[in-house]
Amino acid sequence: MCTAAAYKTKDFYFGRTLDYEFSFGDQVTITPRNYPFRFRFQGTMETHYAMIGMAHVADDYPLYYEAVNEKGLGMAGLNFVGNAHYGEKADGKDNVAQFEFIPWILGQCASVKEALRLLEQVNLVNTPFSESLPLAQLHWILADRDEAVTVESVLSGIHVYPNPAGVLTNNPPFPEQMFNLNNYMHLSPKDPENCFSDKLSLKTYCRGMGALGLPGDLSSQSRFVRAAFVKLNSVSGDSEEESVSQFFHILGSVDQQKGCSDLGNGNFEMTLYTCCCNGDKGIYYYTTYGNHQITAVDMHREDLEGTRLIPYPLVQKEQILYQN
Numbered sequence: 193m194c195t196a197a198a199y200k201t202k203d204f205y206f207g208r209t210l211d212y213e214f215s216f217g218d219q220v221t222i223t224p225r226n227y228p229f230r231f232r233f234q235g236t237m238e239t240h241y242a243m244i245g246m247a248h249v250a251d252d253y254p255l256y257y258e259a260v261n262e263k264g265l266g267m268a269g270l271n272f273v274g275n276a277h278y279g280e281k282a283d284g285k286d287n288v289a290q291f292e293f294i295p296w297i298l299g300q301c302a303s304v305k306e307a308l309r310l311l312e313q314v315n316l317v318n319t320p321f322s323e324s325l326p327l328a329q330l331h332w333i334l335a336d337r338d339e340a341v342t343v344e345s346v347l348s349g350i351h352v353y354p355n356p357a358g359v360l361t362n363n364p365p366f367p368e369q370m371f372n373l374n375n376y377m378h379l380s381p382k383d384p385e386n387c388f389s390d391k392l393s394l395k396t397y398c399r400g401m402g403a404l405g406l407p408g409d410l411s412s413q414s415r416f417v418r419a420a421f422v423k424l425n426s427v428s429g430d431s432e433e434e435s436v437s438q439f440f441h442i443l444g445s446v447d448q449q450k451g452c453s454d455l456g457n458g459n460f461e462m463t464l465y466t467c468c469c470n471g472d473k474g475i476y477y478y479t480t481y482g483n484h485q486i487t488a489v490d491m492h493r494e495d496l497e498g499t500r501l502i503p504y505p506l507v508q509k510e511q512i513l514y515q516n
Protein backbone atom coordinates (compact mmCIF):
# COMPACT_ATOMS: atom_id res chain seq x y z
CA MET A 193 0.00 0.00 0.00
CA CYS A 194 1.05 3.54 -0.43
CA THR A 195 -0.29 6.90 0.64
CA ALA A 196 0.37 10.29 -0.98
CA ALA A 197 -0.49 13.76 0.27
CA ALA A 198 -0.32 17.40 -0.76
CA TYR A 199 0.09 19.99 2.00
CA LYS A 200 0.49 23.74 2.11
CA THR A 201 1.92 26.09 4.69
CA LYS A 202 3.96 29.03 3.34
CA ASP A 203 5.35 26.64 0.71
CA PHE A 204 3.78 23.72 -1.08
CA TYR A 205 4.73 20.19 0.02
CA PHE A 206 4.03 16.94 -1.76
CA GLY A 207 5.05 13.41 -0.87
CA ARG A 208 4.16 9.81 -0.23
CA THR A 209 4.91 6.65 1.61
CA LEU A 210 6.01 3.78 -0.60
CA ASP A 211 4.90 0.50 0.87
CA TYR A 212 6.09 -2.74 -0.63
CA GLU A 213 7.90 -5.92 0.27
CA PHE A 214 11.07 -5.17 -1.69
CA SER A 215 12.84 -2.25 -3.28
CA PHE A 216 13.24 -1.92 -7.04
CA GLY A 217 16.53 -0.11 -6.46
CA ASP A 218 15.32 3.38 -5.68
CA GLN A 219 17.38 6.53 -6.07
CA VAL A 220 16.55 10.20 -5.59
CA THR A 221 16.97 11.31 -9.18
CA ILE A 222 17.23 14.78 -10.68
CA THR A 223 16.45 15.10 -14.37
CA PRO A 224 17.93 18.37 -15.66
CA ARG A 225 16.25 20.43 -18.37
CA ASN A 226 18.29 19.15 -21.29
CA TYR A 227 18.19 15.42 -20.59
CA PRO A 228 16.49 14.08 -23.75
CA PHE A 229 13.34 12.15 -22.88
CA ARG A 230 12.88 9.62 -25.67
CA PHE A 231 9.21 8.69 -25.73
CA ARG A 232 8.11 5.44 -27.33
CA PHE A 233 5.47 7.12 -29.52
CA GLN A 234 5.88 10.87 -29.07
CA GLY A 235 9.42 11.44 -30.28
CA THR A 236 12.12 13.10 -28.18
CA MET A 237 11.52 15.91 -25.69
CA GLU A 238 14.88 17.66 -25.90
CA THR A 239 14.18 20.33 -23.29
CA HIS A 240 11.64 20.37 -20.49
CA TYR A 241 11.16 21.42 -16.89
CA ALA A 242 13.70 19.93 -14.50
CA MET A 243 12.32 17.46 -11.95
CA ILE A 244 13.35 15.62 -8.82
CA GLY A 245 11.87 12.46 -7.36
CA MET A 246 12.33 8.82 -6.52
CA ALA A 247 13.10 6.64 -9.51
CA HIS A 248 14.51 3.35 -10.58
CA VAL A 249 17.04 4.24 -13.25
CA ALA A 250 17.16 1.62 -16.00
CA ASP A 251 19.10 2.02 -19.26
CA ASP A 252 19.75 5.66 -18.33
CA TYR A 253 15.98 6.29 -18.08
CA PRO A 254 14.36 7.61 -14.84
CA LEU A 255 11.36 5.41 -14.04
CA TYR A 256 9.78 7.82 -11.58
CA TYR A 257 7.52 6.66 -8.74
CA GLU A 258 6.80 10.29 -7.84
CA ALA A 259 8.43 13.63 -8.58
CA VAL A 260 7.99 17.41 -8.48
CA ASN A 261 9.13 19.75 -11.20
CA GLU A 262 10.84 23.11 -10.90
CA LYS A 263 7.45 24.87 -11.26
CA GLY A 264 6.04 23.16 -8.17
CA LEU A 265 3.83 20.56 -9.85
CA GLY A 266 3.93 17.14 -8.15
CA MET A 267 2.79 13.73 -9.35
CA ALA A 268 2.84 10.29 -7.70
CA GLY A 269 1.86 6.83 -8.96
CA LEU A 270 0.23 4.43 -6.49
CA ASN A 271 -0.91 0.85 -6.99
CA PHE A 272 -4.37 0.47 -8.46
CA VAL A 273 -4.30 -3.26 -9.02
CA GLY A 274 -7.25 -4.86 -10.78
CA ASN A 275 -8.70 -1.50 -11.85
CA ALA A 276 -5.96 0.18 -13.89
CA HIS A 277 -6.29 -0.38 -17.60
CA TYR A 278 -4.06 0.97 -20.36
CA GLY A 279 -5.01 0.70 -24.01
CA GLU A 280 -3.42 0.24 -27.41
CA LYS A 281 -1.84 3.08 -29.36
CA ALA A 282 -4.62 5.30 -30.78
CA ASP A 283 -4.62 7.67 -33.76
CA GLY A 284 -4.98 11.38 -33.05
CA LYS A 285 -3.97 11.04 -29.39
CA ASP A 286 -0.79 11.68 -27.40
CA ASN A 287 0.23 8.06 -26.89
CA VAL A 288 2.16 7.85 -23.65
CA ALA A 289 3.39 4.56 -22.21
CA GLN A 290 2.37 4.11 -18.60
CA PHE A 291 5.98 4.40 -17.34
CA GLU A 292 6.38 7.70 -19.28
CA PHE A 293 3.39 9.42 -17.70
CA ILE A 294 5.23 11.36 -14.98
CA PRO A 295 7.91 12.78 -17.33
CA TRP A 296 5.27 13.58 -19.94
CA ILE A 297 3.24 15.71 -17.52
CA LEU A 298 5.98 17.17 -15.32
CA GLY A 299 8.22 17.89 -18.31
CA GLN A 300 5.64 20.22 -19.88
CA CYS A 301 3.19 21.51 -17.28
CA ALA A 302 3.69 24.21 -14.69
CA SER A 303 0.36 23.64 -12.93
CA VAL A 304 -2.56 21.25 -12.52
CA LYS A 305 -4.59 23.53 -14.84
CA GLU A 306 -2.01 23.09 -17.61
CA ALA A 307 -1.89 19.35 -16.98
CA LEU A 308 -5.68 19.10 -17.31
CA ARG A 309 -5.43 20.50 -20.83
CA LEU A 310 -2.68 18.04 -21.76
CA LEU A 311 -4.59 15.14 -20.21
CA GLU A 312 -7.48 15.64 -22.65
CA GLN A 313 -5.15 14.40 -25.38
CA VAL A 314 -3.44 11.57 -23.48
CA ASN A 315 -3.92 7.89 -24.23
CA LEU A 316 -2.04 5.75 -21.70
CA VAL A 317 -0.56 2.85 -23.62
CA ASN A 318 0.10 -0.65 -22.33
CA THR A 319 3.70 -0.84 -23.57
CA PRO A 320 6.00 -2.17 -20.84
CA PHE A 321 9.41 -0.62 -20.25
CA SER A 322 11.12 -3.97 -20.77
CA GLU A 323 10.55 -7.66 -20.28
CA SER A 324 12.05 -7.54 -16.82
CA LEU A 325 10.04 -4.40 -15.86
CA PRO A 326 6.44 -5.15 -16.86
CA LEU A 327 3.50 -2.76 -16.59
CA ALA A 328 2.71 -1.36 -13.18
CA GLN A 329 -1.00 -0.96 -12.41
CA LEU A 330 -1.22 2.55 -11.02
CA HIS A 331 -3.36 5.61 -10.54
CA TRP A 332 -1.94 9.06 -9.89
CA ILE A 333 -2.30 12.15 -7.75
CA LEU A 334 -1.30 15.39 -9.42
CA ALA A 335 -1.04 18.50 -7.25
CA ASP A 336 0.25 22.05 -7.09
CA ARG A 337 -0.10 24.67 -4.36
CA ASP A 338 -3.69 25.46 -5.43
CA GLU A 339 -5.36 22.14 -6.19
CA ALA A 340 -5.06 18.38 -6.54
CA VAL A 341 -6.64 15.86 -8.90
CA THR A 342 -6.68 12.08 -9.19
CA VAL A 343 -6.09 10.45 -12.58
CA GLU A 344 -7.40 6.93 -13.19
CA SER A 345 -7.07 5.07 -16.48
CA VAL A 346 -9.66 2.28 -16.44
CA LEU A 347 -11.55 0.21 -19.01
CA SER A 348 -13.89 3.10 -19.82
CA GLY A 349 -11.00 5.53 -20.40
CA ILE A 350 -9.11 8.19 -18.45
CA HIS A 351 -10.97 9.84 -15.60
CA VAL A 352 -9.77 12.94 -13.81
CA TYR A 353 -11.36 13.69 -10.44
CA PRO A 354 -10.94 16.81 -8.31
CA ASN A 355 -9.23 15.70 -5.11
CA PRO A 356 -10.23 18.17 -2.39
CA ALA A 357 -8.77 15.88 0.29
CA GLY A 358 -5.34 16.11 -1.35
CA VAL A 359 -4.72 12.47 -0.43
CA LEU A 360 -4.47 9.25 -2.42
CA THR A 361 -4.02 5.61 -1.41
CA ASN A 362 -4.84 2.51 -3.46
CA ASN A 363 -8.10 0.66 -4.21
CA PRO A 364 -11.05 1.18 -4.50
CA PRO A 365 -11.51 3.74 -7.31
CA PHE A 366 -11.29 7.34 -6.14
CA PRO A 367 -15.03 8.23 -6.15
CA GLU A 368 -15.61 5.36 -3.72
CA GLN A 369 -12.80 6.55 -1.47
CA MET A 370 -14.35 10.01 -1.34
CA PHE A 371 -17.86 8.64 -0.77
CA ASN A 372 -16.61 6.53 2.11
CA LEU A 373 -15.57 9.71 3.94
CA ASN A 374 -19.30 10.38 4.51
CA ASN A 375 -19.19 7.57 7.05
CA TYR A 376 -16.69 9.53 9.14
CA MET A 377 -18.11 13.04 9.16
CA HIS A 378 -18.79 12.75 12.91
CA LEU A 379 -15.03 12.56 13.63
CA SER A 380 -13.55 15.67 15.14
CA PRO A 381 -10.30 16.86 16.71
CA LYS A 382 -12.50 18.43 19.43
CA ASP A 383 -14.02 16.67 22.43
CA PRO A 384 -17.37 15.04 21.64
CA GLU A 385 -20.69 16.09 23.16
CA ASN A 386 -23.08 13.47 24.47
CA CYS A 387 -25.51 12.94 21.57
CA PHE A 388 -26.09 9.34 22.57
CA SER A 389 -28.96 10.00 25.00
CA ASP A 390 -29.91 12.71 27.43
CA LYS A 391 -30.98 9.94 29.76
CA LEU A 392 -27.34 8.98 30.34
CA SER A 393 -24.64 11.22 31.76
CA LEU A 394 -21.89 10.21 29.35
CA LYS A 395 -18.67 12.17 29.51
CA THR A 396 -15.21 12.20 28.01
CA TYR A 397 -12.57 10.43 30.11
CA CYS A 398 -9.47 11.36 28.07
CA ARG A 399 -8.30 13.58 25.24
CA GLY A 400 -8.70 12.64 21.58
CA MET A 401 -12.13 11.05 21.94
CA GLY A 402 -13.52 13.16 19.11
CA ALA A 403 -11.73 10.90 16.66
CA LEU A 404 -12.97 7.63 18.18
CA GLY A 405 -13.79 5.44 15.21
CA LEU A 406 -10.95 6.67 13.01
CA PRO A 407 -9.86 3.41 11.37
CA GLY A 408 -6.44 2.25 12.51
CA ASP A 409 -5.75 -0.66 10.18
CA LEU A 410 -3.51 -0.78 7.12
CA SER A 411 -6.15 -1.30 4.41
CA SER A 412 -6.08 1.30 1.66
CA GLN A 413 -9.58 2.55 2.48
CA SER A 414 -8.70 2.99 6.15
CA ARG A 415 -5.42 4.71 5.33
CA PHE A 416 -7.30 7.08 3.05
CA VAL A 417 -9.65 8.11 5.88
CA ARG A 418 -6.80 8.38 8.39
CA ALA A 419 -4.46 10.39 6.16
CA ALA A 420 -7.31 12.70 5.10
CA PHE A 421 -8.39 13.29 8.71
CA VAL A 422 -4.86 13.93 9.94
CA LYS A 423 -3.91 16.13 7.00
CA LEU A 424 -7.09 18.20 6.92
CA ASN A 425 -6.87 18.88 10.66
CA SER A 426 -3.15 19.41 10.67
CA VAL A 427 -1.73 22.50 12.37
CA SER A 428 1.88 23.55 11.98
CA GLY A 429 4.11 26.58 11.83
CA ASP A 430 5.12 27.60 8.34
CA SER A 431 8.91 27.53 8.63
CA GLU A 432 10.67 24.91 6.52
CA GLU A 433 11.57 22.77 9.54
CA GLU A 434 8.09 22.92 11.05
CA SER A 435 6.38 22.20 7.72
CA VAL A 436 8.62 19.29 6.78
CA SER A 437 8.38 17.85 10.27
CA GLN A 438 4.58 18.11 10.21
CA PHE A 439 4.43 16.51 6.78
CA PHE A 440 6.38 13.49 8.03
CA HIS A 441 4.00 13.32 11.01
CA ILE A 442 0.99 13.31 8.68
CA LEU A 443 2.38 10.40 6.68
CA GLY A 444 3.56 8.82 9.92
CA SER A 445 -0.13 8.18 10.64
CA VAL A 446 -0.15 5.59 7.83
CA ASP A 447 3.33 4.15 8.36
CA GLN A 448 3.51 0.37 7.90
CA GLN A 449 5.66 -1.57 10.34
CA LYS A 450 7.30 -4.75 9.13
CA GLY A 451 5.34 -7.72 10.39
CA CYS A 452 1.83 -6.27 10.31
CA SER A 453 1.03 -7.11 6.69
CA ASP A 454 2.10 -10.70 6.10
CA LEU A 455 2.27 -11.61 2.41
CA GLY A 456 3.43 -15.17 3.08
CA ASN A 457 6.78 -16.87 2.40
CA GLY A 458 8.53 -14.53 4.82
CA ASN A 459 7.50 -11.40 2.90
CA PHE A 460 6.01 -8.38 4.65
CA GLU A 461 4.74 -5.13 3.23
CA MET A 462 6.32 -2.14 4.97
CA THR A 463 6.99 1.54 4.38
CA LEU A 464 10.22 1.38 2.41
CA TYR A 465 10.54 5.14 2.29
CA THR A 466 8.58 8.30 3.05
CA CYS A 467 9.26 11.48 1.14
CA CYS A 468 8.29 15.13 1.31
CA CYS A 469 9.15 17.48 -1.56
CA ASN A 470 9.12 21.22 -1.14
CA GLY A 471 7.58 22.08 -4.52
CA ASP A 472 8.57 25.73 -4.29
CA LYS A 473 12.20 25.12 -3.40
CA GLY A 474 12.82 21.86 -5.28
CA ILE A 475 14.06 20.06 -2.19
CA TYR A 476 13.37 16.33 -1.78
CA TYR A 477 13.37 15.11 1.84
CA TYR A 478 13.15 11.42 2.68
CA THR A 479 13.43 8.81 5.40
CA THR A 480 13.74 5.07 4.79
CA TYR A 481 12.55 2.07 6.76
CA GLY A 482 15.98 1.73 8.27
CA ASN A 483 16.94 5.39 8.54
CA HIS A 484 14.68 7.79 10.41
CA GLN A 485 16.93 10.79 10.02
CA ILE A 486 15.57 13.11 7.33
CA THR A 487 17.96 13.29 4.38
CA ALA A 488 17.56 15.96 1.69
CA VAL A 489 18.58 16.55 -1.92
CA ASP A 490 18.19 20.08 -3.31
CA MET A 491 17.82 20.17 -7.08
CA HIS A 492 18.88 23.79 -7.26
CA ARG A 493 22.32 22.81 -6.00
CA GLU A 494 22.85 21.00 -9.31
CA ASP A 495 23.31 22.30 -12.83
CA LEU A 496 19.74 22.14 -14.08
CA GLU A 497 20.86 23.03 -17.60
CA GLY A 498 22.65 19.66 -17.79
CA THR A 499 21.91 16.69 -20.05
CA ARG A 500 22.59 13.77 -17.70
CA LEU A 501 20.57 12.25 -14.89
CA ILE A 502 21.81 12.98 -11.38
CA PRO A 503 20.98 9.98 -9.13
CA TYR A 504 21.57 9.90 -5.37
CA PRO A 505 21.68 6.47 -3.70
CA LEU A 506 19.53 6.38 -0.56
CA VAL A 507 21.11 6.67 2.86
CA GLN A 508 19.66 3.48 4.34
CA LYS A 509 21.45 3.04 7.65
CA GLU A 510 20.01 4.47 10.87
CA GLN A 511 21.76 7.71 11.89
CA ILE A 512 21.71 8.01 15.67
CA LEU A 513 22.87 11.18 17.36
CA TYR A 514 24.56 10.09 20.60
CA GLN A 515 24.35 12.90 23.13
CA ASN A 516 27.02 11.66 25.48
Ligand SMILES: C[C@H](CCC(=O)NCCS(=O)(=O)O)[C@H]1CC[C@H]2[C@@H]3[C@H](O)C[C@@H]4C[C@H](O)CC[C@]4(C)[C@H]3C[C@H](O)[C@]12C
Pocket residue numbers: 193194210211212216248255256257269270271272273291320321325326327328329330362363
Ligand atom coordinates in the same frame (compact mmCIF):
# COMPACT_ATOMS: atom_id res chain seq x y z
C1 LIG B 1 5.09 -0.80 -5.98
C2 LIG B 1 4.90 0.70 -6.13
C3 LIG B 1 3.54 1.05 -5.60
C4 LIG B 1 3.49 0.85 -4.13
C5 LIG B 1 2.10 0.58 -3.72
O1 LIG B 1 1.16 1.23 -4.09
N1 LIG B 1 2.00 -0.47 -2.95
C6 LIG B 1 0.72 -0.99 -2.59
C7 LIG B 1 0.75 -2.47 -2.77
S1 LIG B 1 -0.85 -3.06 -2.94
O2 LIG B 1 -1.77 -2.04 -3.33
O3 LIG B 1 -1.16 -3.65 -1.67
O4 LIG B 1 -0.76 -4.07 -4.00
C8 LIG B 1 4.98 1.19 -7.57
C9 LIG B 1 4.90 2.74 -7.60
C10 LIG B 1 5.72 3.18 -8.82
C11 LIG B 1 6.08 1.88 -9.51
C12 LIG B 1 7.29 1.89 -10.44
C13 LIG B 1 7.13 2.98 -11.51
O5 LIG B 1 5.86 2.90 -12.15
C14 LIG B 1 8.25 2.91 -12.55
C15 LIG B 1 8.46 1.51 -13.14
C16 LIG B 1 7.35 1.14 -14.12
C17 LIG B 1 7.60 -0.23 -14.74
O6 LIG B 1 6.52 -0.52 -15.58
C18 LIG B 1 7.69 -1.28 -13.64
C19 LIG B 1 8.82 -0.94 -12.69
C20 LIG B 1 8.66 0.45 -12.04
C21 LIG B 1 9.98 0.70 -11.33
C22 LIG B 1 7.45 0.50 -11.08
C23 LIG B 1 7.59 -0.56 -9.96
C24 LIG B 1 6.42 -0.52 -8.96
O7 LIG B 1 5.24 -0.88 -9.59
C25 LIG B 1 6.28 0.89 -8.35
C26 LIG B 1 7.51 1.18 -7.50
